[in-house]
Amino acid sequence: MPHKNLSRLSLVLLSAAVLGVILFLVTLNSSSAGIAVKTARIHQNSDAFFLTARIHYQLSKEAHSALKNGITLNFTVNVSVIEPRPWLPNKVHLTLPLTYQLKYHTLAKAFQLTDMRQQQYNFSRLEPALHALGILKDISLHASLIQNKKNLQGRIKVALDIEALPLPMRPMAYISPGWHLRSNTYLWPIH
């Protein structure tokens, strides 16, 4: 019996160690690459609500290299309006996923940004493109879902969509820290 318990314990410890290493690698960010939500606010104009936010993007080496080699990067900005409740999960009043695409046009030698409305913007350099990507201005929200409600909070999470990468890249992307570009959850009170 003691041998059996010892074997089980060693197996559990080994599994925990492997999981720990994977988690460490996954959470490890290379250099200063990453996404950070700097500011965000929702303002009301008559009966309409608009989101304005400023997000800082900094591509990792892997993402930059992939972009320059013709890989399209997809970023998803998840905007939510939640109502925190004590002892209960937050109530989600509104969820708005905003998808952005960034790719490099070899012939034009330009970075092409496509927003959620399929509007295309061309940039000769990456920095302005990332800057433009990080500006959310006056994005309309469904007023009826958040009107006349109190104690609401806005929430923004931004992440590079690994599942939108070409299939062969996905396994490596999941285990490579350079591909784990995601922001912290940014919360702010609405009213």
Place this chain on the structure above:
Amino acid sequence: MANTLIKKKNHLITAGLLLSFFISFYLMSHATQASSRFNELFTSLLLVNILATAFLFGLLIKNVLWLRQQFKKKVIGSRITLKVVLLFFAISSIPTAVVFYFSNQLLHQSVDSWLDVHIDEAMQNSLTLSQRSFDNKTRSAMRETRQLAEVLENESDIFLSLTLARLREVSSAAELTAFSKQGRIIASTNVDPGVLIPSTPDDAILLLLRQSGEFIGIEPSDNDNIIIRALVEIKASNPKRYLQAIYPVQEGFSELANTVENAYTAYQEFNFLRQSLKFSFTLTLFLILIFTLLIASWAAFVFARELVEPVRQLVKGTKAVAAGDYENKLPVGPHDELGFLVNSFNEMTSKISATRLTARNAQRDAENQHAYLATILRHLSNGVLGFDLSFRLMTANQGANQILGQDLAPCINLSIEALSLKHPNLEKFCLFINQSFAAKEPEWQHEFTFQIQQQKRTLLLKGAPLFAADDSQSGYILIFDDVTPIIQSQRNAAWSEVAQRLAHEIKNPLTPIQLSAERLQRKLHGQLDAASDQLLKKSTNTIIHQVSAMKSMVDDFSNFAKPAKFSPKRIAIGELIEEISLLYQGQIKRLNTHLDLNLPTIFADPIRLRQVLINLIKNAQEAIIDKDSGCIDISINYLPDKQSIKICIADNGPGVDNSELEHIFEPYVTSKVHGTGLGLAIVKKIIDEHGGTISIEPVQPQGANFTIHLPVLTNKTQQTGGSIL
């Protein structure tokens, strides 16, 4: 039955799980193809398959630990299980690993072959060619834009819009826009009146513009079209103004350029993904390899268990049989050779069990028979001796020991010659039976007389061959009985008859003879002369004394023939002897008595026992009468093991001749001048009536010792009246 159902159910569940995993692996391999509809599920499938592999790995670890435990405990079948598992694993792993290696190599080579250097160059050249084609267009667009800017020199902002509209109409530009230094739109015109907001350059372009005064570039536009964006500084403008002209590229040209662009991008992407592609393929193959090996290992364990189970049962059954358990039935195995073996084993153990039971019963019967015979032999007063064909002693019962006066148990397996050597007093007996058996008579009967322990014994011997179960002769049997007491009784009876007749015939005339002699003496006293009177007196006295002696002798005869009634009662033998000893204390100089302190009471006739003791003491007294150093020793001891009283009366007189020893207790045997020869005969008769024995043995250097053994009655014998009554 229930176990079988559970096993089948478990196997079905496991088979279902494995099938699910197999389908998952198939979908994953299918998803790696670019055109697969499972493309989006690739990551989920990969995760599921990794979990499945981990599950199987856990299953393998569990089985390995189980096997290790079995091996450590030296459980039956663990070695075979290990061998089968290793064999299975080796058989499955080697070809699978080979297939994996070559498949992986082939995939890598195939991926590499898709990316040829020539194609790479061709793609690069085609892109360069496209860019060169655009160079001419951008140069002419730049030239045209400069010319337009020259027109706008010194133009005020108020008329700028109108001027731009006019210029756009005469130029090939689709849109003309005037910017301030800060990038603010001053005026704009577009060929499409619906476009209200002009396309603005980004900050980088504006920066370049401010630094160099000019910017030209191509840009992708909506609907996969390509546009040329040209920006130049408007000279002599105050404040500083910039002109942006956007020239559309012909649709056909744009389409061709886009085709080149897309192809180049796809090729570049593919080139970039080459390592990832190899990794994905290798990962998929590796997972399939691991999955296959784990399934093979698991199957090996299942197969080994199934295969070993009947063997394990057989080994357990064999051990049980070796331990003597024939009732253990093995569970019936599968309908194959192993199952047949198990069934045969069960059949064999059943038969052995039945045979064993029969043998055990037969053995028990034989043992019972043997015990029965042994009991009979033990309690048989007859002596029984068994010999094998070479005349070695095989059996001797208690009766034989008693009759022959020897313990023959240590002589078992001794030859008859060795027996006679070991016990010289049995030499004649051994010689006799040897000769009798050697005479080849099937059955014989003889009377044999020999002396043992200074006593003459007459035995009635009966010999017969012993036969085995197959009627073959296996030895000889000798049955004998001590007929000495019978002969003695017959003799005593004869003597009693003689004594009775003598007493009857002699006693009757003795009284008239005595009376006549006394009358003669009385009547003729004084009538004869002195000499005749003296003669008469002497003669009549002689007649009277002799008649008295004859009457006394006749009384002895009468007593011997018709003893007084036997009246036993509980007596203390020690006190009786002491009382009798006191009578002789004055007559015998040296009379020593030695009495055991723990003498039990005995059941005897005190008058007759007194007669015995007085007779023996008197005999001893007469034996030492002529000796100054005559001495009589009387001892009495209790023998608890024999439950008897031993009385010894020894003297140091002249003793008894050896020739007389064997006849000394017979009537009319005496060494005395005036003895009737009935004293010791009466003594023996009384002792016999008490169930005891009497013997005489010489004492060295001189004398005789009479030893009497009288039984001590137990409670049981007292209640039943005792064996002597």
